[in-house]
Amino acid sequence: MTRFAESTITFPYKRSLGPVVGAFMTALTDKRILGIRNGKDILVPPMEWDPTTGAELAPDFVEVGPVGTVESWTWVPTPSVQHPLQHAFAFALIRLDGATTPLLHAVDGGSSERMVEGLRVAPRWRGTRVGRIDDIICFVMGEVPETDGGDTGAAQEPVQRMDYHASITYRNPVPAATDRAVVASRNRRLLGLRCPRCERVYAGGKGYCPVDAVELGPECEVDLPTVGTITNFAIVTPVSYPGQTETEPFVRAFVLLDGTDVVIGYSPVIELPADEVRVGQRVAAVWASPAEEHDQEGGMGGAWGSLLGWMPNGEPDIDDPDLVNRIF
Amino acid sequence: MIARSPENAISRDIAVVGWAQTEMVRHTDKSETELLMEVITDVLTQLDLTRADIDFTCLGSCDYITGQAFSFVTNLDAIGAWPPKRDSHVEMDGAWALYEAWLRLQEGDIEIAVVTGSGRSSTGDPMLIYPMEMDPYFLAPLGADPLTFAALQARAVIAAGIADERSMAEASVRSRGKGDVDALLATDYLREPLHRHDVPPITDGAAAVVLATGPRARQLVERPAYIAGLDHRTECHNPSFRALDDSPSTRIAAEAAGLGDAPVEVAEVQAAFSHEELLLRRVLELGDDVVVNPSGGALRSNPIMATGLCRIGYAANHIFGGGNRALAHATSGPCLQQNLICILEGP
Numbered sequence: 001m002t003r004f005a006e007s008t009i010t011f012p013y014k015r016s017l018g019p020v021v022g023a024f025m026t027a028l029t030d031k032r033i034l035g036i037r038n039g040k041d042i043l044v045p046p047m048e049w050d051p052t053t054g055a056e057l058a059p060d061f062v063e064v065g066p067v068g069t070v071e072s073w074t075w076v077p078t079p080s081v082q083h084p085l086q087h088a089f090a091f092a093l094i095r096l097d098g099a100t101t102p103l104l105h106a107v108d109g110g111s112s113e114r115m116v117e118g119l120r121v122a123p124r125w126r127g128t129r130v131g132r133i134d135d136i137i138c139f140v141m142g143e144v145p146e147t148d149g150g151d152t153g154a155a156q157e158p159v160q161r162m163d164y165h166a167s168i169t170y171r172n173p174v175p176a177a178t179d180r181a182v183v184a185s186r187n188r189r190l191l192g193l194r195c196p197r198c199e200r201v202y203a204g205g206k207g208y209c210p211v212d213a214v215e216l217g218p219e220c221e222v223d224l225p226t227v228g229t230i231t232n233f234a235i236v237t238p239v240s241y242p243g244q245t246e247t248e249p250f251v252r253a254f255v256l257l258d259g260t261d262v263v264i265g266y267s268p269v270i271e272l273p274a275d276e277v278r279v280g281q282r283v284a285a286v287w288a289s290p291a292e293e294h295d296q297e298g299g300m301g302g303a304w305g306s307l308l309g310w311m312p313n314g315e316p317d318i319d320d321p322d323l324v325n326r327i328f
Numbered sequence: 329m330i331a332r333s334p335e336n337a338i339s340r341d342i343a344v345v346g347w348a349q350t351e352m353v354r355h356t357d358k359s360e361t362e363l364l365m366e367v368i369t370d371v372l373t374q375l376d377l378t379r380a381d382i383d384f385t386c387l388g389s390c391d392y393i394t395g396q397a398f399s400f401v402t403n404l405d406a407i408g409a410w411p412p413k414r415d416s417h418v419e420m421d422g423a424w425a426l427y428e429a430w431l432r433l434q435e436g437d438i439e440i441a442v443v444t445g446s447g448r449s450s451t452g453d454p455m456l457i458y459p460m461e462m463d464p465y466f467l468a469p470l471g472a473d474p475l476t477f478a479a480l481q482a483r484a485v486i487a488a489g490i491a492d493e494r495s496m497a498e499a500s501v502r503s504r505g506k507g508d509v510d511a512l513l514a515t516d517y518l519r520e521p522l523h524r525h526d527v528p529p530i531t532d533g534a535a536a537v538v539l540a541t542g543p544r545a546r547q548l549v550e551r552p553a554y555i556a557g558l559d560h561r562t563e564c565h566n567p568s569f570r571a572l573d574d575s576p577s578t579r580i581a582a583e584a585a586g587l588g589d590a591p592v593e594v595a596e597v598q599a600a601f602s603h604e605e606l607l608l609r610r611v612l613e614l615g616d617d618v619v620v621n622p623s624g625g626a627l628r629s630n631p632i633m634a635t636g637l638c639r640i641g642y643a644a645n646h647i648f649g650g651g652n653r654a655l656a657h658a659t660s661g662p663c664l665q666q667n668l669i670c671i672l673e674g675p
Contacts, residue, residue, distance in 0.1 A: 002357040007395065009395060013464070015464055015465070017465070021465050025465075043569070044568075045465070045466045045566070045568065047566075047569075051564040051566070051569035051570075052564070052569075072480050072483050072484065072487075073480075073483075074475075074476055074479035074480055074483065074519045074520055074521075074522075075517065075519065075520045076476065076519065077516075077517075077518075080455050080456060080471055080473065081456070081471075082456060082459055082470075082471025082473075083470070083471040084470055084471070091470075091472070091476045091479075091480070093480060093567075093568070101568050101569055102568055103466075103568060104466070104467065104470065104472060104480075104567070104568060105470065106470065112517075112520055132469055133465065133466050133469050133470060134469050134470065162464075162465065164464055164468065164469065166460045166468075168392075168395060168452055168456065168457055168460065169452065169453075169456075170394075170395030170451045170452045171450075171451060171452075172359070172395065172396075172448075172451055173356075173357045173358065173359060175359060175362075206405075207362075208361070208362070208365060208405065210404070210405035210408070210409070210410075211408055211410040212408055213365050213368070213369070213379060213405065213406055213407065213408035214365075215362075215365070
């Protein structure tokens with residue numbers, strides 16, 4: 001039975017709006033909707049360029065709506081968490097009065113039977129507006145705009161940036177070879193896979209040879225030495241970003257395992273200050289204690305299981321000028 | 329009219345010589361790399377080739393769907409890129425990867441290219457992932473999803489008299505090879521005017537196509553499917569600014585690819601939604617004598633990032649089987665935003 005690992009990726013984007021979209025968003029905070037003149041057309045939403053020819057448009061804004069007419073619609077019986085309303089609603093193409101192109105937005109229509117082309121709709125504004133398209137919560141039936149809650153007024157400064165938090169949850173299959181490597185790590189074993197064609201050995205539980213493009217099953221497994229030599233390293237000075245837990249400079253080292261061609265990359269070092277790491281230094285694997293193993297992730301994560309990193313084993317350095325080239 | 333002067337004449341000597349696809353399933357336990365490894369091995373085995381024979385690879389996939397930055401780097405493991413190979417990647421359906429490989433082969437210095445398309449849609453929720461690929465200012469913050477865009481286009485296509493709910497249900501039954509039109513029309517709307525049968529399945533899978541040039545193509549197979557024309561065009565992104573009852577980019581690409589030069593017997597169009605098939609038939613002016621989507625099309629299986637490449641594969645099957653001329657169509661973006669047309673011909 002294949003195991004699946006769930007992960008959520010979040011990108012907290014800050015987007016620059018530019019002179020045209022920025023003007024539109026700024027106007028939204030004042031409960032006004034702007035289009036841009038393009039010859040005889042008034043484009044809503046406004047664009048910086050003619051959608052047909054790509055010619056740059058002068059910033060000739062025209063206030064439109066806020067009331068408009070539904071040109072087309074579809075009914076959303078079961079909204080997603082990203083949708084503007086969490087009960088059944090319509091997505092509609094709405095031609096705002098004075099515009100020549102339709103704006104996509106939500107209509108709080110009650111039921112699909114009430115939706116019809118030609119329906120007149122007006123915005124329901126958020127009480128506190130920040131300069132985003134969802135400052136308009138949705139459109140409502142009729143000619144009268146609404147405001148939800150207390151109105152905190154227009155932005156004091158032009159809106160130049162917009163926050164957009166993209167978040168996606170994925171479920172990915174964990175290869176069987178990865179799971180076998182993790183189980184072996186609980187017994188302080190570092191599992192490798194030897195390709196029957198090219199004889200190359202790989203660590204990390206990948207389950208196939210990237211050179212010959214063949215699968216490597218349990219019959220290809222070999223035990224790897226848990227002692228090696230640092231071939232290269234980087235000292236990472238952490239910068240602050242969402243999800244970064246490191247605050248002090250830290251080392252990521254590459255370790256060539258004794259008697260093999262296997263290099264284990266991006267490894268933490270343990271009981272070894274960053275300014276004392278050297279190419280040629282001899283190190284041994286450090287494993288999580290049984291108590292720590294309840295925490296699924298070791299120091300390296302993924303197929304490395306209980307392997308936390310590497311610490312000096314006291315042997316004299318190896319002096320080999322070629323070592324530094326071994327990062328793969 | 330699109331000018332096709334001698335200066336921009338294209339080589340007529342590049343052909344699809346084989347293709348393979350994985351099993352197309354709702355949910356696979358295999359990683360994308362494993363899917364590719366399997367399908368590349370399958371197509372090379374058919375042709376008695378090895379990975380060492382490949383001169384160029386171009387892979388089509390999407391990090392957004394995989395949930396991994398630079399996922400195509402891992403996918404290179406399926407190629408066996410040692411000694412180092414000429415390789416490229418497009419963050420698009422494999423049909424566009426094929427376009428790039430076709431251009432590369434025209435330089436004339438290499439003979440064999442492998443093109444892939446791969447995706448595991450089951451990894452995430454397409455209804456939550458695709459809105460994030462939309463315009464970030466006006467569409468993504470509303471969670472504007474693919475079903476909504478398709479429904480709005482379906483309404484425009486119906487209003488223009490190109491389709492109605494019955495002809496859409498008929499297209500769906502024809503594609504899936506099952507279902508009763510009256511029974512389907514009695515079901516609830518998923519997104520009015522779309523019923524569930526108008527909407528594609530969620531599919532995991534991958535496909536690989538081998539292209540070869542000149543004498544090498546004729547050595548490999550009896551009937552290479554020669555690429556007689558290949559073109560793609562895009563429209564502006566936001567459907568607010570487009571006529572949703574038309575597909576001008578499809579029409580221009582077809583003209584540039586030479587669709588009008590001679591009749592085609594088969595057309596494989598990437599119509600994930602039933603109304604798209606009817607709109608594309610109209611725009612491409614396909615008569616009743618043209619067999620459309622004998623494969624069952626994207627309504628039967630829709631492996632995102634490989635669906636378009638599979639259309640080229642199925643069109644090539646028509647040539648391999650003795651046919652003379654076939655059309656393949658691929659699309660990308662909301663409401664048929666970008667469209668590719670490939671014309672294949674027998675020797």
